[in-house]
Amino acid sequence: MRRLPVYLLIDTSGSMFGEPIQSVNVGLQAMMASLRQDPHALESVYLSIITFDKEVNLIFGLTELAQVQLPEITTPQSGPTFLGMALKMVRERVLSEVIESNGSDKGDWMPLLFIMTDGKPSDLLEFKEAVPLIRKMKFGSIVACAAGPKAKEEFLTELTDNVVSLDTTDAYAFQSFFKWVSESVSIGNRSIGAADDVALPPPPPEINLVI
Amino acid sequence: MSIITIQSNSGKTVKFEEKKFASGGMKDVHWGVDKNYVVAFYRDKQNENSKERVENIARLYRERIFEREGGEYWRKVLCWPSDVVEYNGKLGIVCPTYDNHFFFEYGSVNNDMLGIKGNEKEGKWFASASNQNRFLDPREKGDWRSYLRIGILISRAVKKLHSAGLAHSDLSYKNVLIDPAGGNACIIDIDSLVVPGKYPPDVVGTPDFIAPEVMASKSLKVGDENKALPNINTDKHALAVLIYMYLLYRHPLRGDKVHDMDPQKDEELSMGSKALFIEHPNDTSNIKNPENVKKTAMPWGDPKKMPYTICGPYLSALFERAFIENLHNPMMRPSANEWEIALVKTLDLTQPCMNKQCNQKWFVFDNKTNPKCPFCNTPYITMLPILNLYSAREEGKYKPDNHRIMVYHNQYLYKWHVDRTVFPNERISDADKRPLGYFVFHNNEWKLVNQSIPELKDVKSEEAIPIGGYIVLTDGLQLTFMNSLNGRLAAIQMVNGTE
Numbered sequence: 001m002r003r004l005p006v007y008l009l010i011d012t013s014g015s016m017f018g019e020p021i022q023s024v025n026v027g028l029q030a031m032m033a034s035l036r037q038d039p040h041a042l043e044s045v046y047l048s049i050i051t052f053d054k055e056v057n058l059i060f061g062l063t064e065l066a067q068v069q070l071p072e073i074t075t076p077q078s079g080p081t082f083l084g085m086a087l088k089m090v091r092e093r094v095l096s097e098v099i100e101s102n103g104s105d106k107g108d109w110m111p112l113l114f115i116m117t118d119g120k121p122s123d124l125l126e127f128k129e130a131v132p133l134i135r136k137m138k139f140g141s142i143v144a145c146a147a148g149p150k151a152k153e154e155f156l157t158e159l160t161d162n163v164v165s166l167d168t169t170d171a172y173a174f175q176s177f178f179k180w181v182s183e184s185v186s187i188g189n190r191s192i193g194a195a196d197d198v199a200l201p202p203p204p205p206e207i208n209l210v211i
Numbered sequence: 212m213s214i215i216t217i218q219s220n221s222g223k224t225v226k227f228e229e230k231k232f233a234s235g236g237m238k239d240v241h242w243g244v245d246k247n248y249v250v251a252f253y254r255d256k257q258n259e260n261s262k263e264r265v266e267n268i269a270r271l272y273r274e275r276i277f278e279r280e281g282g283e284y285w286r287k288v289l290c291w292p293s294d295v296v297e298y299n300g301k302l303g304i305v306c307p308t309y310d311n312h313f314f315f316e317y318g319s320v321n322n323d324m325l326g327i328k329g330n331e332k333e334g335k336w337f338a339s340a341s342n343q344n345r346f347l348d349p350r351e352k353g354d355w356r357s358y359l360r361i362g363i364l365i366s367r368a369v370k371k372l373h374s375a376g377l378a379h380s381d382l383s384y385k386n387v388l389i390d391p392a393g394g395n396a397c398i399i400d401i402d403s404l405v406v407p408g409k410y411p412p413d414v415v416g417t418p419d420f421i422a423p424e425v426m427a428s429k430s431l432k433v434g435d436e437n438k439a440l441p442n443i444n445t446d447k448h449a450l451a452v453l454i455y456m457y458l459l460y461r462h463p464l465r466g467d468k469v470h471d472m473d474p475q476k477d478e479e480l481s482m483g484s485k486a487l488f489i490e491h492p493n494d495t496s497n498i499k500n501p502e503n504v505k506k507t508a509m510p511w512g513d514p515k516k517m518p519y520t521i522c523g524p525y526l527s528a529l530f531e532r533a534f535i536e537n538l539h540n541p542m543m544r545p546s547a548n549e550w551e552i553a554l555v556k557t558l559d560l561t562q563p564c565m566n567k568q569c570n571q572k573w574f575v576f577d578n579k580t581n582p583k584c585p586f587c588n589t590p591y592i593t594m595l596p597i598l599n600l601y602s603a604r605e606e607g608k609y610k611p612d613n614h615r616i617m618v619y620h621n622q623y624l625y626k627w628h629v630d631r632t633v634f635p636n637e638r639i640s641d642a643d644k645r646p647l648g649y650f651v652f653h654n655n656e657w658k659l660v661n662q663s664i665p666e667l668k669d670v671k672s673e674e675a676i677p678i679g680g681y682i683v684l685t686d687g688l689q690l691t692f693m694n695s696l697n698g699r700l701a702a703i704q705m706v707n708g709t710e
Contacts, residue, residue, distance in 0.1 A: 001465070001505065002474060036325045039335040039342050066345070101472045105503065109474050138473075183234070 004044045004140075005062050005098050005111035006185055009086050012051040014078035015118055015150065020169040021075045024116070027174035032070055034182045041065060044109070045185055048093060052086035054079040062097045081119045083155075084126025087134050094137060110140035114181050115159070117145070118169055120152035131158050143184070145177055214244055219294040220266065225250060225305055235400070236414075243305070250296060251402075252303035262295075264410040265304055265402050269295050272404070275375055284637045288368040290388075290399040304402050312395050313388040317348035334384025337391055338456035340511035353391025354572035355586070356561055358457045361389045363554045364396040367637060369450050370547035372398075373443050378405040380441035382449035383417035384456070405441055412441040418482070419462060422448040423539055426483030444541035451533035454550060458522055460511040463488055463534050466497030488534035490514045521585040523560045523575035525553035525613075555635055559616045559628075565589050576617040582706075595619075596650070596657045596684040598701040602631040609700050616701075618657065618684070624648040629664065629692035629699050647692075650684075657684040657705075666694050 010024060028049075035041045042065055049059040053076055060068065094111055101107035113134075121127040134142070144156035148169040156163045164180075166173040213229040226244035231252075233240040238251040257265075269292045276285050285291075286307075294305040309331065318328035325346060327336075332351075336342050343352060365387055372379055379386070379398065386400040405412045411433075415425050422445035431438040439445075455463045466489035470480035481487075487497040504512035511517050519530045529545045537543035545553075562576040566589035574584045576591070583590040598616040601609035616628060623646035627633045633643050648662045660681045661667050667676045670689035676682045682690070686705040692698045 001508070033326060037327050037330060039333060039339060039346075042325075042346065043339055043341055101469050101474065101477065103469055103472065104467075106467065106469055106477065107472075107474060140475075 001043060002106055002109050003046045003062075003099070004041075004109040004185065005094070006045055006047050007090055007093070007111060007113045008047065008049045008181070009083075009090060009113070009115040010049065010051045010073065011053075011081060011083070011117040011119065011147075012057075012073060012075035013053045013081040013117075013119060013122075014076060016053075016075045016169075017077050019171075020118060020148070020174075021073060023169065023171040023174040025073055026171055027178035028070060028073070030175055031178035031182045032065075032068065034179065035065055035185060038182075041182075041185055046108075048097070049073075050086055050089055050093070051075075052082050054082060056082055056085045056089050058089065058093070061093060080122030081117060082123045082126070083115075083117060083121035084123040084128070084130045087130035087159075088126065091130070091133055091137065110138050112140050112185065113142045115142070115144040115156070116147055116177065117156070118147045118151050120155050127155065134159060141184075143181075147173065147177070215298065217296055217298050219296045219305060221270070221294055223294060225294065225296050237403075238303075243308075246308060248293070248305050248307055250303050250305055252298070252301045254301075256300070257302040260410065261413065262302055264404070264406070265292065265295050265302065267406075267410075268292055268402060268404055269304060272375060272377060272406075276371060281637060285368070285371060287395070288364050288397055289371070289401060290397050292402050306399075309388055309397065309399070310395070312390040312393045313397060315351060316392070317350045319346045320348055323348070332388055332390055334387050334389050334453070334457070337389060338384050338453075338460060340460040340508040341505055343460055343511075345507050349570075351392055352570070353394065354570070355458075356558065356573045357391040357394045359554050359558055359561070360394040361391065361396045361457055362454045363551055365389075365398065365453060366450065366547045366551040366554060368396075368398045369446060370551060371637075372404070373446065373547055376407065378407065378412075378441060378443045378446050379403070379449075380405040380412045380446065381414045381416050381420075382446055382453060383420045384453065385417055387453065389457070407442060414441070416441055416445065416449065418478070419456075420449040420452050421445075421482060422541065423483050423486040424541060426479055426486075429479065429483070444544060447544040447546060448533070448538075448541070450547055450550060451530070451545065454526075454554070455519070455530060455534075458526070459514075459517060459519065461489075461508070461514070463490070463519075463530075464497075465489065466499050467503055468497040486538055488538065490519055491535055517585065520577075521575060523557045523577065525556045525560075529553050551636065552634070556614050559614070562591065562595070562617055562619050565591060593652070594657070595706050597704045597706060598628075598690075599704060600628065601700040601702065602698075603696055603700070606696070612699065618650045620650070620652045622650045624650070624659065624664075628701075630697050631699055632697045658682065659684060659690075664692050666698070667692055670700065 035045060045065045046062040047065060047068055048062045051057045051059055051073060098111050099107045141162060142160035143162045144160050146153045146156055146163060146165040153163050153165060166177060214226050215229050216226045219225045227241040227250040231239040231241050238253050240249050240251045243249055273291050276282060290306055292304040292306050296303045296305060313332050315328050315330050315332055319325040336347060381400060381403050387396060387398050389396045403414055415421055415429055424439040425441060425445055428438045452463060464482060464486050469477060470485050471477040487494060489497050489499055499514060501513040520527050529549060532545050557575060560575045561573045564572055564574055564584040566587050569584055569587040571586040574586060576582055596618040600612045600614045602612050603609045625646055626643040627635045647664050649660050651658050658681045661676050661678050663678055668691050670691055684703050688703040690701045
């Protein structure tokens with residue numbers, strides 16, 4: 001049984017302090033509850049969460065869904081957004097954790113990467129270095145979420161064509177986003193249309209697809 | 212909660228909650244106002260052809276199946292759209308809600324740690340060894356015979372669709388609800404039905420169940436004559452996969468063979484043009500190395516420990532046809548009717564496991580020496596009678612029916628065992644459902660007690676066994692049940708269990 005590795009990159013910079021990070025925690029809890037009710041995801045999904053502010057923190061590496069113990073994600077009251085560093089960590093993690101097929105054994109599915117930020121990368125140099133490295137890697141899909149009015153989509157569009165934006169950073173917006181993440185992760189057992197490729201489910205109405 | 216009231220296309224009043232409560236691959240689902248029905252709207256705009264199709268499914272084809280004699284039977288196993296609605300430019304269908312037994316009563320272990328109580332019993336929970344082993348509450352799992360019965364109901368429902376000229380086109384554990392605890396099954400999402408030559412399919416199916424020829428041509432454009440699309444023959448593939456997965460908790464084609472380093476391409480090849488049975492006797496390149504199977508999926512995950520042959524000769528023959536001989540030969544796949552017959556006959560081969568703790572409780576007795584339960588390895592240790600059934604098309608010339616009954620204590624004998632013209636399917640009469648006699652192990656002897664077989668006779672002694680009487684079963688005994696040519700002959704064979 002192939003594993004489906006899923007990486008979640010969550011912005012914990014100063015601007016997320018307060019209601020936004022509370023909302024993220026609520027959204028994550030709801031996402032976990034929903035994934036655990038999916039018999040398909042329980043068999044295949046392995047999750048990793050990485051947060052980034054002035055530091056990059058591996059909350060946990062790839063862990064089987066049933067074994068995930070979700071900690072409270074906290075954020076400092078102020079501080080920069082080291083998205084570039086976070087992307088570099090994702091790259092290292094993927095290279096070390098995700099099993100590629102070696103010709104005689106089946107490997108994992110191509111990993112999914114979800115990035116959520118409410119601002120823009122503070123470590124621009126690192127970010128510029130990381131983008132082509134990430135783009136070169138084999139992700140099943142990369143979805144970047146620009147949360148709230150201050151989020152800068154233009155950086156995220158360098159990384160992926162799948163950029164979604166949330167108008168606000170309240171509980172409802174994040175809940176919708178994480179619900180969408182869990183639906184994207186669960187798509188493996190959905191019917192496939194006669195005419196289309198395997199596609200993400202349509203986003204909930206609160207999210208506007210950019211581009 | 213705001214309620215929307217509209218008129219359906221057939222003029223009925225339909226009331227539903229404005230907020231959807233679930234989303235499927237194509238539709239958003241809203242509760243009907245008294246929760247007896249749901250209204251499911253297609254998210255995408257549907258063309259005239261699709262609209263006409265759902266109109267026909269909700270009216271013409273529904274009437275053909277449900278509004279005939281015996282139509283009531285199908286409500287249990289086919290959740291059929293009853294009406295079509297249009298609202299805000301979106302097309303929707305009205306469907307009955309699922310019966311209560313299709314929602315988890317207990318859910319998962321440890322006081323429902325996953326929080327699935329009340330959720331739909333999607334088939335994937337049960338068709339996976341690790342979900343069975345780790346998560347499901349034992350009270351939800353049923354025993355091995357429950358899955359035979361579920362297979363029978365699914366096969367019967369698919370048979371009905373096919374005999375009406377319809378293909379489901381997207382059979383999967385997502386679209387078949389099952390209730391092992393109560394032995395129920397129901398096919399849902401019937402609105403994507405394919406009518407050959409009239410309404411082309413709008414889905415290719417669900418991964419795990421897409422037929423190899425469809426997967427192999429998935430990337431071709433719609434309209435390309437080489438693009439294979441779902442039809443009755445692809446339903447037969449999906450049905451075979453479903454039955455295999457419900458009985459053996461693993462996928463028949465997901466083995467270890469690597470066709471491409473890219474997992475997506477590998478998936479398309481291993482489910483498509485290069486699809487190969489994991490238990491193929493001659494080409495073993497796709498067998499599963501037990502070392503690559505999660506411990507939590509054992510022993511089911513290892514086909515060497517749990518080969519398909521544990522399902523007995525009738526099902527083994529069909530698995531061989533479906534996955535070895537005709538995996539890539541759609542026309543020759545076993546039909547739903549053949550699956551139904553094989554599953555029904557397999558029930559007659561099952562024996563209760565002597566280990567009271569055995570999770571599966573029943574197993575197919577393979578008529579070999581040293582019989583044992585393949586699930587818990589408990590040996591079978593007493594003498595066991597077998598009835599080999601024969602029937603004659605002309606006087607005195609009996610031929611084997613390829614049907615045998617492995618007798619267990621307190622087993623009933625039915626009309627379909629003794630009369631070759633009766634089969635226990637949806638058409639059987641209530642009178643024919645009543646038992647005619649039963650088998651007991653009593654005073655160290657196996658006996659058949661005659662409850663209502665007027666013409667039961669010992670062939671060799673020519674003695675009749677009266678109603679209320681019994682006959683002791685011995686090796687070589689032959690019994691006839693009816694004087695007419697429709698009646699079968701049973702040749703009794705006694706086999707020894709392990710001493």
